[in-house]
Amino acid sequence: MKRYSVFAIAREALRYHTGWERAWRSPDPKPAYDAIIIGAGGHGLATAYYLGKNHGITNVAILEKGWLGGGNSGRNTTIIRSNYLQDSSSAIFEKARSLYETMSQDLNYNVMFSPRGLLMLAQTHHEARGYKRTVHANRLQGVATEWISPQEVKKLVPIINIDGPRYPVLGAQYQARGGTARHDAVNWGYARACSDMGMDVIQNCEVTAIRSENGMVTGVETTRGAISCKKLGIVVAGHSGVLAEMAGFRLPIESMALQALVSEPIKPCIDVVVMANTVHGYISQSDKGELVIGGGTDGFNNYTQRGSFQHIEETLRALIETFPIISRVKMLRQWGGIVDMTGDRSPIISKTPLGNCFINCGWGTGGFKAIPGSGWAMAELVAKGEPGPLAAEFDMWRFKEGRFIDESVAAGVAH
Amino acid sequence: MLILECPYCGVKAEETELQPGGEAHLKRFGPGSSPEDFEAYMFARKNPKGVHFERWRHAYGCGKWFLAARCTATLEVFGTYPAQSPEPPADLVNKIKAKRPEWKGWK
Numbered sequence: 001m002k003r004y005s006v007f008a009i010a011r012e013a014l015r016y017h018t019g020w021e022r023a024w025r026s027p028d029p030k031p032a033y034d035a036i037i038i039g040a041g042g043h044g045l046a047t048a049y050y051l052g053k054n055h056g057i058t059n060v061a062i063l064e065k066g067w068l069g070g071g072n073s074g075r076n077t078t079i080i081r082s083n084y085l086q087d088s089s090s091a092i093f094e095k096a097r098s099l100y101e102t103m104s105q106d107l108n109y110n111v112m113f114s115p116r117g118l119l120m121l122a123q124t125h126h127e128a129r130g131y132k133r134t135v136h137a138n139r140l141q142g143v144a145t146e147w148i149s150p151q152e153v154k155k156l157v158p159i160i161n162i163d164g165p166r167y168p169v170l171g172a173q174y175q176a177r178g179g180t181a182r183h184d185a186v187n188w189g190y191a192r193a194c195s196d197m198g199m200d201v202i203q204n205c206e207v208t209a210i211r212s213e214n215g216m217v218t219g220v221e222t223t224r225g226a227i228s229c230k231k232l233g234i235v236v237a238g239h240s241g242v243l244a245e246m247a248g249f250r251l252p253i254e255s256m257a258l259q260a261l262v263s264e265p266i267k268p269c270i271d272v273v274v275m276a277n278t279v280h281g282y283i284s285q286s287d288k289g290e291l292v293i294g295g296g297t298d299g300f301n302n303y304t305q306r307g308s309f310q311h312i313e314e315t316l317r318a319l320i321e322t323f324p325i326i327s328r329v330k331m332l333r334q335w336g337g338i339v340d341m342t343g344d345r346s347p348i349i350s351k352t353p354l355g356n357c358f359i360n361c362g363w364g365t366g367g368f369k370a371i372p373g374s375g376w377a378m379a380e381l382v383a384k385g386e387p388g389p390l391a392a393e394f395d396m397w398r399f400k401e402g403r404f405i406d407e408s409v410a411a412g413v414a415h
Numbered sequence: 416m417l418i419l420e421c422p423y424c425g426v427k428a429e430e431t432e433l434q435p436g437g438e439a440h441l442k443r444f445g446p447g448s449s450p451e452d453f454e455a456y457m458f459a460r461k462n463p464k465g466v467h468f469e470r471w472r473h474a475y476g477c478g479k480w481f482l483a484a485r486c487t488a489t490l491e492v493f494g495t496y497p498a499q500s501p502e503p504p505a506d507l508v509n510k511i512k513a514k515r516p517e518w519k520g521w522k
């Protein structure tokens with residue numbers, strides 16, 4: 001793989017850009033691999049990347065039914081933060097956030113990580129108490145967050161209306177090193193690095209059945225033929241229930257639509273990320289000038305990647321009250337993704353009832369920020385067969401044993 | 416926009432009138448039951464990509480709970496029926512079978 005650098009740009013400029021090579025190969029599937037990862041979203045690709053980088057396992061295929069990054073990893077609003085309440089959550093989310101800091105250098109791919117600062121507004125007294133508690137918890141966990149006053153919020157976000165009649169801003173939980181990154185670049189950067197290590201990223205290859213013998217996985221059937229493997233990682237977000245059924249178990253997961261939208265590009269007006277969880281709306285501005293906006297999930301099971309109109313209206317109604325300046329901005333595009341919601345709103349990184357078959361899912365509305373940490377933890381699980389410290393609490397049996405990782409306040413609506 | 420006919424008041428209710436209530440026909444387990452049964456009732460879900468039976472409430476109408484059969488892959492609605500039904504009515508099941516020959520049945 002040729003490295004990307006300022007010299008490469010200069011060299012290519014001098015020869016009419018004829019020397020750029022494809023970022024990743026497009027191979028046909030081999031008959032067998034040491035490990036197969038199903039799903040080329042950020043989590044699947046990061047899992048494969050760390051299988052190679054941390055554990056030296058490179059005879060790996062990543063199978064994708066559509067195009068890589070075409071699922072939620074290419075549909076999200078790219079918010080990155082690690083201000084969670086429970087220790088096990090903040091450990092994995094902070095691991096991920098810290099890996100984002102050097103991801104562009106590690107992958108030799110500009111993922112445009114922008115730690116511009118993130119505010120979670122408190123608009124009810126209940127919320128204010130909750131966020132103060134999280135700030136204290138974060139301090140114990142070594143995650144840098146702080147509680148700031150409405151005036152400090154106003155200073156960071158001049159366009160905000162802090163004394164709206166219905167939902168005044170009572171303060172905010174502020175994570176200065178939270179922010180955004182370019183989602184496509186994260187997917188593409190990992191795919192390029194995996195391909196460079198000799199792994200096969202195989203697109204347009206849908207897994208249709210999982211093969212097993214004596215309770216151990218032996219391979220998969222796909223739209224491009226049967227492929228055998230020693231180990232299998234299922235990393236398919238909204239389709240986790242479908243794959244779990246193929247593997248013969250049931251998950252505490254429901255798949256629902258979550259939507260986002262962007263406005264026409266406007267001059268820079270907001271240089272932080274603001275989340276308003278009471279009213280289900282959040283907003284940031286992309287480098288192109290578009291306001292990137294998202295809200296809450298629809299309430300019913302859905303695989304169509306299309307959401308309901310009234311949820312968009314709800315989100316915009318709330319944001320216009322908080323940011324009156326945007327009331328006449330036109331919206332350009334709107335889309336949906338299928339998010340995998342677990343019973344306690346925390347993810348699952350786990351062994352499964354099927355031997356040598358592992359699953360990583362349940363990131364729901366908030367897994368973009370977790371991609372590198374989740375890949376790190378999942379790779380360790382697949383390589384060693386047992387979870388390391390990051391994944392240990394996220395097993396799927398916690399629902400039977402009542403060991404919930406209850407982040408519903410932090411992760412149920414927020415991204 | 417999703418439209419379901421309330422089996423009680425006959426209103427063709429659109430989504431904003433309705434409140435979703437998740438998978439229907441779950442078997443309830445209470446105190447004293449095994450962790451497996453309790454988990455199955457509380458958390459494990461079929462979550463199919465296809466035919467799904469689910470609970471809905473006509474929240475801004477008559478206020479009653481009812482059940483619906485719907486396709487989660489296309490949003491097609493097959494029909495609605497009263498919440499007291501221990502299983503989906505036979506004519507509804509037959510209608511779905513005719514439309515979706517590959518469907519494995521509601522259990």
Ligand SMILES: Cc1cc2nc3c(=O)[nH]c(=O)nc-3n(C[C@H](O)[C@H](O)[C@H](O)COP(=O)(O)OP(=O)(O)OC[C@H]3O[C@@H](n4cnc5c(N)ncnc54)[C@H](O)[C@@H]3O)c2cc1C
Pocket residue numbers: 038039040041042043044063064065066067068069070071072073074075076077078079080205206207208235236237238239243258259260294335336337338339361363364365366367368369370415
């Ligand atoms: C609108 C929206 C906004 C969001 N905003 C944020 C945010 O601001 N911050 C944040 O942290 N998170 C956010 N999220 C959540 C985040 O996008 C997801 O948690 C994350 O991208 C999940 O990544 P993944 O790799 O697990 O899944 P995906 O990226 O969905 O990848 C799964 C892949 O598996 C493939 N697949 C499925 N079935 C099969 C099969 N049978 N065979 C082969 N391949 C298969 C799919 O095609 C897909 O490409 C948002 C999500 C949405 C929808």
Ligand SMILES: [Zn+2]
Pocket residue numbers: 421422423424425426473476477478479
């Ligand atoms: Zn009614």
